Amino acid sequence: MIPLSEFKEGERGVIRQLNGSGTFRKRLQEMGFIRGSEVFVEKYAPLRDPIELVIKGYHVSLRMDEASQIMMEKLEQEQK
Amino acid sequence: MKKETITVALTGNPNSGKTTIFNNLTGTRQHVGNWPGVTVEKKMGTVLHNDHRLQVVDLPGTYSLTAYSIEEIVARSFLVDSKPDVVVDIVDASNLERNLYLATQLIEMGVKLILALNMADVAQSRGHQIDAESLGTLLGVPVVFTIGTKNQGMKELLDKVLEVVEDRDTVSRHIHISYGHEMEKEIKKIQDVIWKDPSVGERFSTRWLAVKLLENDAAVQERVRSFGEIGEEILAQAEASRERLVEFYKDDAEMVLTDQRYGFIGGALKEVLKVSTKSKLDLSRQVDLFLTNRILGFPVFIFFIWAMFQLTFTVGAYPMEWIDAGVTWLGAVVTALLPAGLLQDLLVNGIIAGVGSVIIFLPNILILFFCIAVFEDTGYLARAAFIMDRVMHVIGLHGKSFIPLLMGFGCNAPAIMATRTLESERDRLLSILINPLISCSARLPVYILLAGTFFGASAGNVIFSIYGLGIALAIAMGKLFSVTLFRGDIAPFVMELPPYRAPTLKSLLIHMWDRSQIFLRKMSGVILVGSILVWVLSSFPRSPDLLRGQAVETGATSATQERVLTAAESQRSASASMVDENLKSSVANIEMARLENSFLGRLGHFIQPIFAPLGFDWRTSVAVLTGFVAKEIVVSTLGVLYAAGADVNEESEALRRSLRASGMTALGAYTLMAFVLIYIPCLATVAVIRRETNSWKWTGFSIGYSLVLAWMVSFLIYQGGKIAGLG
Numbered sequence: 001m002i003p004l005s006e007f008k009e010g011e012r013g014v015i016r017q018l019n020g021s022g023t024f025r026k027r028l029q030e031m032g033f034i035r036g037s038e039v040f041v042e043k044y045a046p047l048r049d050p051i052e053l054v055i056k057g058y059h060v061s062l063r064m065d066e067a068s069q070i071m072m073e074k075l076e077q078e079q080k
Numbered sequence: 081m082k083k084e085t086i087t088v089a090l091t092g093n094p095n096s097g098k099t100t101i102f103n104n105l106t107g108t109r110q111h112v113g114n115w116p117g118v119t120v121e122k123k124m125g126t127v128l129h130n131d132h133r134l135q136v137v138d139l140p141g142t143y144s145l146t147a148y149s150i151e152e153i154v155a156r157s158f159l160v161d162s163k164p165d166v167v168v169d170i171v172d173a174s175n176l177e178r179n180l181y182l183a184t185q186l187i188e189m190g191v192k193l194i195l196a197l198n199m200a201d202v203a204q205s206r207g208h209q210i211d212a213e214s215l216g217t218l219l220g221v222p223v224v225f226t227i228g229t230k231n232q233g234m235k236e237l238l239d240k241v242l243e244v245v246e247d248r249d250t251v252s253r254h255i256h257i258s259y260g261h262e263m264e265k266e267i268k269k270i271q272d273v274i275w276k277d278p279s280v281g282e283r284f285s286t287r288w289l290a291v292k293l294l295e296n297d298a299a300v301q302e303r304v305r306s307f308g309e310i311g312e313e314i315l316a317q318a319e320a321s322r323e324r325l326v327e328f329y330k331d332d333a334e335m336v337l338t339d340q341r342y343g344f345i346g347g348a349l350k351e352v353l354k355v356s357t358k359s360k361l362d363l364s365r366q367v368d369l370f371l372t373n374r375i376l377g378f379p380v381f382i383f384f385i386w387a388m389f390q391l392t393f394t395v396g397a398y399p400m401e402w403i404d405a406g407v408t409w410l411g412a413v414v415t416a417l418l419p420a421g422l423l424q425d426l427l428v429n430g431i432i433a434g435v436g437s438v439i440i441f442l443p444n445i446l447i448l449f450f451c452i453a454v455f456e457d458t459g460y461l462a463r464a465a466f467i468m469d470r471v472m473h474v475i476g477l478h479g480k481s482f483i484p485l486l487m488g489f490g491c492n493a494p495a496i497m498a499t500r501t502l503e504s505e506r507d508r509l510l511s512i513l514i515n516p517l518i519s520c521s522a523r524l525p526v527y528i529l530l531a532g533t534f535f536g537a538s539a540g541n542v543i544f545s546i547y548g549l550g551i552a553l554a555i556a557m558g559k560l561f562s563v564t565l566f567r568g569d570i571a572p573f574v575m576e577l578p579p580y581r582a583p584t585l586k587s588l589l590i591h592m593w594d595r596s597q598i599f600l601r602k603m604s605g606v607i608l609v610g611s612i613l614v615w616v617l618s619s620f621p622r623s624p625d626l627l628r629g630q631a632v633e634t635g636a637t638s639a640t641q642e643r644v645l646t647a648a649e650s651q652r653s654a655s656a657s658m659v660d661e662n663l664k665s666s667v668a669n670i671e672m673a674r675l676e677n678s679f680l681g682r683l684g685h686f687i688q689p690i691f692a693p694l695g696f697d698w699r700t701s702v703a704v705l706t707g708f709v710a711k712e713i714v715v716s717t718l719g720v721l722y723a724a725g726a727d728v729n730e731e732s733e734a735l736r737r738s739l740r741a742s743g744m745t746a747l748g749a750y751t752l753m754a755f756v757l758i759y760i761p762c763l764a765t766v767a768v769i770r771r772e773t774n775s776w777k778w779t780g781f782s783i784g785y786s787l788v789l790a791w792m793v794s795f796l797i798y799q800g801g802k803i804a805g806l807g
């Protein structure tokens with residue numbers, strides 16, 4: 001498992017575990033960050049923080065220290 | 081026709097189209113206000129449908145009803161306490177999975193629910209096929225399709241509302257989302273305790289209460305505690321159940337419940353949603369790759385902001401001139417119509433001039449809010465926050481706080497109102513508190529006057545340094561407040577980036593008008609009172625000379641003319657060619673004497689000792705006092721007090737000469753500029769702060785801290801400068 005903050009643009013993975021405080025985890029979960037959800041890293045902001053993700057078909061941004069709380073399993077890149 | 085009104089609450093995720101549908105339904109029969117105690121907008125309106133009167137309430141957009149943010153608290157307490165007859169959950173059909181999460185919570189609350197699958201057009205263009213009938217059956221909730229922007233599905237929605245209210249529809253039934261054997265067992269245990277007191281079950285869904293207690297929901301716990309003895313028993317059972325569940329699941333119950341709800345949604349969607357993967361080019365994504373591009377993102381953002389200011393201040397300058405002319409004209413008309421005297425003076429110099437000085441900002445405010453509405457409705461505001469967040473985070477603020485701060489360079493009043501786009505109360509307060517440090521355009525005349533007088537060619541740099549000082553202080557104060565006053569509870573940044581949309585003109589105009597209207601309505605009251613107060617302070621006690629003058633010259637048409645005549649009498653010995661010049665200066669002298677003798681002048685003398693360490697004399701002290709109404713007034717007060725006449729502006733050579741002659745030094749001038757920059761925002765801004773914080777405490781704090789800060793910074797500059805030999 002690696003934290004989401006170490007993903008590069010265009011990579012995708014599956015959420016395995018959420019760390020962090022109760023409020024934060026709950027908020028993330030309610031927005032769809034639950035175990036087993038697939039996440040796609042759309043892009044980083046110009047200053048490399050925050051990060052834009054696609055999850056459950058919508059776009060959402062997280063700060064890097066928040067993304068580092070999300071433990072992921074990387075999925076193989078699709079063949080182009 | 082039925083007598084009683086049916087209350088319909090619109091809920092839904094942010095950006096799902098609630099307000100659009102609300103506007104469609106209610107048209108102009110709507111009322112915008114605030115929810116009690118918070119500055120979350122409350123919109124209500126009425127609809128007549130098939131002889132029924134429906135009262136529609138637009139609830140704030142939320143992703144859930146957990147009661148973490150003010151929006152959630154507002155939405156939830158409305159649903160729980162006001163018990164609307166029907167709740168319409170506006171769902172973004174192109175983003176069903178996450179949107180249905182809120183629906184599961186509403187189902188659990190046991191409210192009469194209707195799902196409006198809005199943005200049906202977007203869903204279709206993305207190749208989503210939704211089997212609405214099956215979805216309705218699975219959830220036990222009637223479903224209608226709507227397209228808010230095209231006004232489609234509104235009649236069907238209203239028909240459905242009536243059906244549900246009258247229990248005529250066939251789909252509605254109460255379903256239970258199953259949370260798994262272990263969880264259900266604990267829910268049952270809690271419910272068993274609750275049922276001991278039947279009166280509780282009558283008021284709330286017991287299952288909802290049980291689930292909320294398992295989720296450790298503070299608001300529900302509070303309420304249960306108020307049930308008395310039975311409440312304590314319920315809470316004890318809930319606590320025991322939570323502990324058991326943590327043991328079993330190795331995770332908090334609320335996490336498990338959320339998981340299960342998404343599990344339920346996932347299961348339902350498998351049956352009702354078909355996505356035909358015609359991979360159409362996603363336009364919104366392409367646009368975004370450009371607008372938030374690593375290299376182009378900032379330049380594009382800066383360009384938009386620049387364009388906004390250009391529009392606001394260049395285009396806005398024309399209507400401003402008209403308003404200015406209108407106010408002047410009105411003043412002249414009143415002067416001509418009314419006999420000279422107190423009433424005329426109050427109307428013309430107090431009320432018309434005072435209120436006029438604020439109304440003149442209306443064009444700026446309209447344009448600024450229009451631009452903000454465009455940013456918001458197109459989805460660009462979220463992108464601006466996205467690229468600016470790293471910068472704003474340094475002062476402990478959200479990326480979205482950037483725009484209100486920037487607007488402060490124009491005028492702090494609308495800028496502070498723009499903090500409404502921020503979701504967290506903490507960010508909002510913090511942005512409001514530091515906003516007045518951003519130097520607004522009304523302060524510029526003061527800088528131009530002082531810097532132009534004392535710094536000659538380097539005036540530009542000096543003014544620039546004052547702006548820099550303001551920014552530096554805003555950053556420092558932001559940092560200071562965020563580590564002292566607002567420690568902890570930084571809301572997670574988790575921010576949705578909605579797809580770009582072409583906004584409709586109608587919604588832009590409604591958006592703009594909603595906010596501008598608040599400015600007009602609330603401001604006019606405060607400004608009126610404030611203007612009258614300053615007028616009273618500067619007009620009383622009436623100086624005996626002038627009273628005599630008035631008694632003699634009752635036929636004169638204006639107070640000014642009177643003064644001229646009075647002055648002329650005492651100047652009769654002067655040579656004919658000098659009359660004009662002398663006349664002017666003696667009028668000014670009389671005006672100065674009058675002001676010195678007024679309450680305001682006496683107040684200036686009285687507080688002057690406080691300002692002495694900053695090098696201010698009594699006249700500067702008075703100018704600073706009047707600057708409270710609006711900062712540009714400092715210039716005209718200085719004009720009066722330094723005997724150059726009231727009709728001076730920042731370019732006036734006479735005023736510059738007398739300022740230089742008065743013994744003010746460059747250092748003193750710079751100190752005064754710094755003071756004007758920092759101390760109390762103007763009356764309009766204070767009124768907006770009061771309104772937006774909804775608290776006299778924060779308003780008082782804002783005034784207090786800016787005064788103290790202004791004094792300290794000015795002290796450092798003045799005394800430091802003197803030690804460095806600049807004085």
Ligand SMILES: Nc1nc2c(ncn2[C@@H]2O[C@H](COP(=O)(O)OP(=O)(O)OP(=O)(O)O)[C@@H](O)[C@H]2O)c(=O)[nH]1
Pocket residue numbers: 092093094095096097098099100101140141142198199200201202226227228229230457458581582583584587
């Ligand atoms: N394509 C499309 N756009 C829509 C539809 N309904 C609303 N919109 C657009 O979606 C955006 C958001 O609509 P709003 O009505 O402001 O959404 P809201 O739910 O009130 O948002 P919040 O108040 O922020 O929670 C606007 O730009 C609307 O023009 C629809 O059915 N189809």
Ligand SMILES: [Mg+2]
Pocket residue numbers: 098099100141
């Ligand atoms: Mg809305």
